[in-house]
Amino acid sequence: MRPLLRVSDLTVEFPTREGVIRPADGVTWELEEGRTLVILGESGSGKSVSTQAVGGILPYPGRVVGGRVEYKGEDLLTNRRLRQRLRGKEIAMVFQDPLSSLNPGLRVGGHIVEMFKVHGNISRAEAWQRAVELLDLVQIPDPEDRVQRYPHELSGGMRQRVMLAIAVSQQPSILIADEPTTALDATVQAQIIDTVRDLQRNLGTAIVLITHDIGVAAAFADDIAVMYGGRVVERGSATDVLRRPRHPYTEALLSSVPHVEGRRELAPIPGAPPRLHELPSGCAFHPRCQYAKESCTRQVPELRPLAGGGRLVACDLSEQLYAGVETAESAGGEHT
Amino acid sequence: MTGPQSETASVSGPEAVGSPTLLEVTGLTKHFPVGKKTTVRAVDGVDLEIREGETLGVVGESGCGKSTTARLILRLLRPTAGTIRFEGSDIGAAQERELHTIRRDMQAVFQDSFSSLDPRMTVAQSVAEPLVAHRVGNAKERRERIDELLDVVGLAREFATRYPHQLSGGQRQRVGIARALALQPKLVVLDEPVSALDLSVQAQIVNLLVDLQERFGLAYIFIAHDLGVVRQISHRVAIMYLGRVVETGPTDDIFTTPAHPYTRALLSATLNPDPEIERNRQRILLTGDPPSPMRMPEGCRFHPRCPRAEARCSQEDPQLRERGQDRPVACFFPHDDTFDFGRGVSAE
Numbered sequence: 155m156r157p158l159l160r161v162s163d164l165t166v167e168f169p170t171r172e173g174v175i176r177p178a179d180g181v182t183w184e185l186e187e188g189r190t191l192v193i194l195g196e197s198g199s200g201k202s203v204s205t206q207a208v209g210g211i212l213p214y215p216g217r218v219v220g221g222r223v224e225y226k227g228e229d230l231l232t233n234r235r236l237r238q239r240l241r242g243k244e245i246a247m248v249f250q251d252p253l254s255s256l257n258p259g260l261r262v263g264g265h266i267v268e269m270f271k272v273h274g275n276i277s278r279a280e281a282w283q284r285a286v287e288l289l290d291l292v293q294i295p296d297p298e299d300r301v302q303r304y305p306h307e308l309s310g311g312m313r314q315r316v317m318l319a320i321a322v323s324q325q326p327s328i329l330i331a332d333e334p335t336t337a338l339d340a341t342v343q344a345q346i347i348d349t350v351r352d353l354q355r356n357l358g359t360a361i362v363l364i365t366h367d368i369g370v371a372a373a374f375a376d377d378i379a380v381m382y383g384g385r386v387v388e389r390g391s392a393t394d395v396l397r398r399p400r401h402p403y404t405e406a407l408l409s410s411v412p413h414v415e416g417r418r419e420l421a422p423i424p425g426a427p428p429r430l431h432e433l434p435s436g437c438a439f440h441p442r443c444q445y446a447k448e449s450c451t452r453q454v455p456e457l458r459p460l461a462g463g464g465r466l467v468a469c470d471l472s473e474q475l476y477a478g479v480e481t482a483e484s485a486g487g488e489h490t
Numbered sequence: 491m492t493g494p495q496s497e498t499a500s501v502s503g504p505e506a507v508g509s510p511t512l513l514e515v516t517g518l519t520k521h522f523p524v525g526k527k528t529t530v531r532a533v534d535g536v537d538l539e540i541r542e543g544e545t546l547g548v549v550g551e552s553g554c555g556k557s558t559t560a561r562l563i564l565r566l567l568r569p570t571a572g573t574i575r576f577e578g579s580d581i582g583a584a585q586e587r588e589l590h591t592i593r594r595d596m597q598a599v600f601q602d603s604f605s606s607l608d609p610r611m612t613v614a615q616s617v618a619e620p621l622v623a624h625r626v627g628n629a630k631e632r633r634e635r636i637d638e639l640l641d642v643v644g645l646a647r648e649f650a651t652r653y654p655h656q657l658s659g660g661q662r663q664r665v666g667i668a669r670a671l672a673l674q675p676k677l678v679v680l681d682e683p684v685s686a687l688d689l690s691v692q693a694q695i696v697n698l699l700v701d702l703q704e705r706f707g708l709a710y711i712f713i714a715h716d717l718g719v720v721r722q723i724s725h726r727v728a729i730m731y732l733g734r735v736v737e738t739g740p741t742d743d744i745f746t747t748p749a750h751p752y753t754r755a756l757l758s759a760t761l762n763p764d765p766e767i768e769r770n771r772q773r774i775l776l777t778g779d780p781p782s783p784m785r786m787p788e789g790c791r792f793h794p795r796c797p798r799a800e801a802r803c804s805q806e807d808p809q810l811r812e813r814g815q816d817r818p819v820a821c822f823f824p825h826d827d828t829f830d831f832g833r834g835v836s837a838e
Contacts, residue, residue: 196688196689196690295777295778310779311779339551339780340715340759342779344758345775366689367761369763369768370761371763372762372764372768373761373768393765396764406690407690408763410693411718412696412716412719412722413763415831417722420693420696422691422693422696423694426658426659427690
């Protein structure tokens with residue numbers, strides 16, 4: 155089956171005083187209809203920039219210098235008119251900070267009515283009625299009242315629900331959400347996660363969700379792409395990636411997270427994520443990798459399918475490192 | 491190394507300590523006037539106890555008053571009411587001169603290391619500042635102490651001459667810790683010290699804090715919203731909601747048999763990194779948002795969102811009461827069964 159959205163070799167450059175940097179370098183992933191792809195990464199991994207490039211909202215002076223973004227087979231990077239037509243309608247976006255995305259002088263309902271003015275052809279009265287229904291759909295209590303409110307009158311969680319209502323108002327086939335729950339308290343985050351799952355079940359929207367939080371990734375993802383230093387280093391089903399990581403970075407990240415369900419020995423990753431101005435040679439993770447060999451400092455590893463299929467890993471040592479781990483795991487042991 | 495699901499080996503964490511009390515906070519209150527008629531009851535009768543060499547994790551969502559409590563304990567703010575006893579003497583009403591002495595024993599590390607370090611000072615100058623302020627040692631002794639402190643927090647000597655903008659977030663936080671340790675305090679207040687750090691760096695700082703505690707017998711007040719980190723580092727935990735402590739006790743007890751319905755909701759809202767568990771979980775979903783500390787609900791302040799609330803809860807304000815076994819809770823209908831994370835509900 156052809157994926158709904160296919161991003162291939164997407165490369166973004168930003169000129170800076172210290173020279174040109176590449177926050178996204180050869181980013182490749184696919185999104186299938188009705189599924190959720192989580193892009194997981196730390197600061198500087200390129201997760202936001204690559205997705206902004208996909209949505210056509212790359213901030214100045216960044217520019218796409220290579221790659222393709224195909225929506226149902228058509229390249230959005232070369233066909234700007236198509237991208238213009240799709241944005242907001244077929245491809246909708248939600249960001250971390252809803253207050254800065256909402257117009258403070260416009261009532262909640264007004265934002266949604268505007269979407270219908272641009273994309274739909276229904277009357278104003280109908281649009282207000284739809285706005286109330288949409289607020290109800292994203293589980294905002296008392297929607298008839300809330301539709302008349304201004305953004306500052308709502309809590310952070312309610313604002314994020316309003317953003318979701320605006321985003322799904324035109325029944326998009328793709329929702330891109332950049333850290334949508336990061337600014338929210340834990341109990342509110344849990345409510346929003348629940349709402350987004352319901353929306354997806356009811357509307358069948360495919361979701362690209364960007365996060366740095368492994369728990370959020372586990373809660374949402376069908377598939378996960380792990381990014382590091384501007385590249386996708388591992389991609390596969392959520393269960394595969396989070397239960398059986400096959401890239402040393404994913405593995406190290408998972409063993410450095412504390413668990414709420416019990417104390418355990420934390421194995422921190424030494425050093426810090428690389429600055430894009432001084433990316434290490436070869437594999438960007440090699441200076442922090444416990445398995446790194448001399449060869450890792452020379453060649454950038456390609457994202458390649460693992461034997462057995464279903465997974466892509468950008469590590470030349472992966473097959474060797476993780477051979478036989480499966481059995482060791484089921485026995486509860488550790489491999490070295 | 492293996493995936494998270496197989497890390498079942500239990501790790502010996504912080505030992506329960508039966509040490510003497512270092513800090514005791516009773517009825518701590520801070521009301522901020524807003525306009526003429528309203529007040530924000532940011533901290534509204536907080537009781538806490540910290541023992542020597544022990545970590546108290548203080549947990550709660552935004553607006554619960556955890557950071558204000560920290561600032562009151564550090565006496566960066568003057569309390570409206572209540573007592574703060576540090577080694578027996580009440581510092582709640584202490585004057586500046588007394589505070590100067592007390593602050594040698596009580597230091598702080600904040601979330602945002604970038605804004606808490608002076609951008610024009612080198613690392614060495616920042617670390618030396620408390621020594622200078624308290625006139626500790628001569629220039630040579632201070633230089634030696636700085637080298638020693640950098641070593642203790644895992645920074646190489648050459649960092650001494652660098653400026654904050656030349657450091658990574660983790661390195662800046664290490665400088666903040668070195669600075670806090672300069673005067674050999676007994677208590678360090680850590681306000682979200684790892685929240686702004688990248689995930690791969692967080693564990694370095696968490697492990698460092700644990701090592702330093704063992705090495706120097708430090709007591710910590712560890713304020714955080716990440717319950718995983720809190721479980722990792724704390725001997726005891728206090729859960730705050732709208733300006734009050736609603737439940738407190740030994741860490742493992744709080745996480746296995748949380749008694750307050752809010753604690754259960756909070757634990758239930760945490761996310762498990764295993765997608766198979768995460769997707770099949772049932773959560774306790776609270777309705778609504780935390781109310782504003784300007785319009786505190788009558789009765790129990792949690793009752794409008796509480797799945798267990800009864801008539802009494804909207805009329806009477808439950809106090810934090812000891813129930814035996816060091817597990818005080820402020821609730822008329824506390825849970826007493828084990829909590830199951832996988833199902834987000836009580837285990838039968």
